[in-house]
Amino acid sequence: MKMTLRQLEVFEAIARSGQVSKAAQWLGMTGPAASMALAELEKQLSVRLFERVGNRLRLNAQGAQLLPLATELLAQASKVEALFNASGAVLAGELKVGASTTIGNFLLAKAAVAFGQQHLDALVDVSIHNTSAVIEQVANFEVELGFIEGHCVDRRLDVRAWHQDHLCVFCHPAHPLAGRKVSVDEVRQQYWVLREEGSGTREHFVNAAHALGLHPEARFCFSTADAIKLAVKQGAGLGVLSELALERELARRELALIEVTGLSITRPFFLIRHKSRQSTALANAFVQFCQNFFNIQERPVV
Template identity: 30%
Template sequence: MTLRYLEIFLALARTPNMRDAAAKLFISQAAVSSALRDFEAELGVSLFDRMGRGIRLNDKGRLLEERLAPLYNQLKNVLALVASDELAGKIRIGASTTLSDFVLPQVLYNFKMRHHQVEIECESGNTADIVRHVEHGLLDVGFVEGDVHNLAVEITPLAKESLVIVTADKALAEAGPYPIEALLDRHWLLREPGSGTRETFLRQLTPRGLRPQILLEFEHNDSIKQVLHNPGMLSCLSPRIVQREVRAGELFIVGVSNAQFDRTIYRVEHKALPFSSLREALSKEVESCLEEEERLCHLVLKTGGPLPEHEKERAAPRKAAQHAQA
């Protein structure tokens, strides 16, 4: 069965005359008659009553025409959309927790508003989870902040980021900077094993034989920020997560003199996955947002105060989304 059969059947259903239907379809009357005969033979039922030289839909034909017509129109629209240059389709993306909470929401909203035919599914998890789901085909693309050691996936660096040590203890922060060793006997709040944030922090300590005193581990950044307000707590987090609290004077950056907690944000795809214009367009959108967010975040942490007015206007939509997430 072909789409041409369906087109010919619907033309005959609306114009029950072989000659007129053939003229509308720009084919011969014999071709229409042959196609209808083959279509009915394939279905195993007669769809028209033959009345002399004319035809008329029978009960089966009327039922098929009523059910088929709207589906056929939808199918034509879908095929036309697929053949066009307009972005369309379904994409499954995953992002590690920091990105899914503080970067992606506004990116996905902006993208969806421009591309109404795109359906987006978004999953959040730690870096290890996202990479594993990309490997197993559960996600089309992932965005993660941790190191990736999986030969089944391809990684593309998108942006750089330096984590910061934060505390609610203003006096502690103002007395810095410290060698990292001087801070490790304090109470630390870390993300769970498998988190890229945790791995970035520990990567600077483990080769030196250093270990922090971990008081609690959490899967969510908001949980860490909540407990950070207790006396003497320290954590190592993305500046994206704490810039609002730093600006408000609720949290403070603790300077470290002998360690930098740098990491790369990666796009992760399965090596066997063919090129997709939709996946590429969305990834470029994420990359562009990361670059702008990094610039604004650096400005906030450098000044330790509010953004200049012209920067506030540029940042307003993203900050509104982040505030809703926090």
Template identity: 35%
Template sequence: MRLSLRQLQIFLAVCDQGSTAAAANVVALSQSATSAALNELEHLLSTQLFDRVGKRLILNDNGRLLLPQARQLIDDAVNIERQFSGENVSLAIQLRLAASTTIGIYHLPQLLAGFSELTVQANPRVFIANTSEVATAVANFTADLGFIEGPCQQPELIVEPWIKDELIIVCAPSHAVRLNKNATTNRTQDSEQLSLSTLSTSAWLMREAGSGTRAAVEHALLPHLHNLNCAAELSNSEAIKHAAAAGLGLACLSRVLVTDMLALGSLVELHTALPPLQRHFYLIYRKHKIMSSRLAHFMQFCRDWHLS
């Protein structure tokens, strides 16, 4: 067998760094030696793994096919070395996590703080993105475990229901849907339920396609409203809540995300004819992934964890 782990290690370094010059610093080789090793790997596989754009190396379809297999092989090799080196494997392996935005910002810090009280922490690396990007990271072995807010259809992933999240409808205190236009005092109608027809004709602030929050909102609202008039599409839930506070539209967001602005009075919760809105958060991981004892311990901690 001519394929070597060192070649795959160099390939992964180039993937992560984007050039042989930057990858050379990671793998402790000269740039020429790094380039030669990459060229040898491409020659051995009879295919180019990167598109060359100036000095940048951009992973192509062939490289994307190799990437998850290379990561798995390198991870397995590292685990074997640690297993026979006398190290405590449960403490030595760094957690590589990916989380969609609401979980990554509002839940994961609390989760990791609780886990750190039980075990020596190994500086987890956390990638925060939307649901589809988190699923891709886990599928490509870039992350060991993912936390997502919406459905995932990738067949190579195992999806476990995790915790439930409450969704609420919010808007600015001065938004038109709160004003009783028949009252000369412009008195707000907080005690009254907004009708489904009012909600269906209102302007909504939405996340981008591929976001778990977008999918959850559409799943929760469309069966009742049949249509959502999108006033703006924003790629960040924090941006949505501030846009709602500015009066740009209604928003359906996780309660934990807007608690601060509800307390300040920058946003108000709307009482509607909708039923209570909930969604599931999910744990995802790669099929056939070899679990270290530390990762297995962390996953069980996640399954047992409850919001406080």
């Protein structure tokens, strides 16, 4: 069957208006073009759909059967167009996002809720893992967007610098180094409480430390910020986490910062997508929403 949506649009418009000329005006067509579209539809279906009553067209029994079906088909087609139209005002469906721990817990959890409150038919499903696991999720098409703290060298993925973060060295408030600016030598013999292997936080800190000739010995490793903070509060060693994760404890003076001379631990966050996957309107809208929500400036592609 070669029936077209345009033919159904003409049919529905004539059924509503009762006149070919008025239907053509509604649809921005010429009268002859509308008449031809109706004639082609009737030819495809091998039935007449209208009876002429004076200067008007009235649905016959076959036309009355077709009208609700045509209306439903046209409505579904409009939904498809809206779903895949990046400039469409209506955003609906589920967006799967992978985020490394700091970004997921302290940024995207808030952004996903705020986005959902603005777009009630959209759901942002955020799964939180370490950087290496998020890279695998994006590479395997398990999520459409990945937000990571560590570097990504997978050539299948497009990597863009997205945001900035600052890592902090911290300790128990009673530690001898608490609140001080110290040299690398003064922390050289300290034990450390770090994130697990594969963590972007750990990767960035260790690389920065090695650049200063500091080789931190991890006495304990944990996969969550809360576990690291608890261990440091118990005196297990010095910790390193994002300032985003320490805000509450520092305000309550449950932890204290240490400034290590020469240790530069400002780091980028990255947005990653699969190069072979076409971005959906929902994904693009969420990325733009996050840019505005966190006041992020556009950054160059890595």
